[in-house]
Amino acid sequence: MDDDRERFTALYDAYRMRVWAYAASRVGGQAADEVVSETFMVAWRRFGEMPSASLPWLLGVARNMIRDSVRAQTRRDSLAAELRRWTTEAESDVADGVVDRIAMLRALAALSDRDREVLTLVAWQGLSPREAARVLGCNTATLRVRLHRARKRLTEAMSRHTQEASQHRAPTIEVEFS
Structure with a gap:
């Protein structure tokens, strides 16, 4: 287990900033912190399944996190717009x-x-x-x-x-x- 922690720490140290830069280029610096955190949480859970080419895999996980986040925000925005529309219609x-x-x-x-x-x-x-x-x-x-x-x-x-x-x-x- 200690060996996994050391390997994971080395992986994190090696790729954290690259994953952050990728995420920041897509969603901005503030949201990139959360994407990095979530990406490495997935990496820890699936550490045994991670391919030897770790960076592309990590960036793929980050991409999926960003996509899911955008979808969730789109759903929230859509619901808020629908509620506003219902309210506006009802006000008449x-x-x-x-x-x-x-x-x-x-x-x-x-x-x-x-x-x-x-x-x-x-x-x-x-x-x-x-x-x-x-x-x-x-x-x-x-x-x-x-x-x-x-x-x-x-x-x-x-x-x-x-x-x-x-x-x-x-x-x-x-x-x-x-």
Whole structure:
């Protein structure tokens, strides 16, 4: 095991800056640090499978990390754009139900990706906590805690957005017939 650590340390020392330079040229310096970290974490886990030509393999892993990161960001941006579109469309209606929908969509958009994911898996996708836990790769107890906390944060965000929305509602006009 010590021999593997020494070989890995030598590999890391030899190629870290080259992997970082590759990543920085693709995603910038700040994100490159994370790519290097993830790349060498994969390299450690798969150290026994690594070919003798290590640098191309490491750069391939870094490329995959960057690609996956870009895909994830694209999905997040797409979801945020969709939520904004729904909110904008909903704002054109003035019915009370729509105002509540606007508040819900805004509150949902304000949550973290993690909270949004757990809520949508259970509420929109109709998964049970056990099924949602399997999707997220955690146990059911952990999922229930995440779901509880996400619901609490959604309720708080809903309250804020409902108050904001109610301030912008048109006044109600009551008419009396004599």
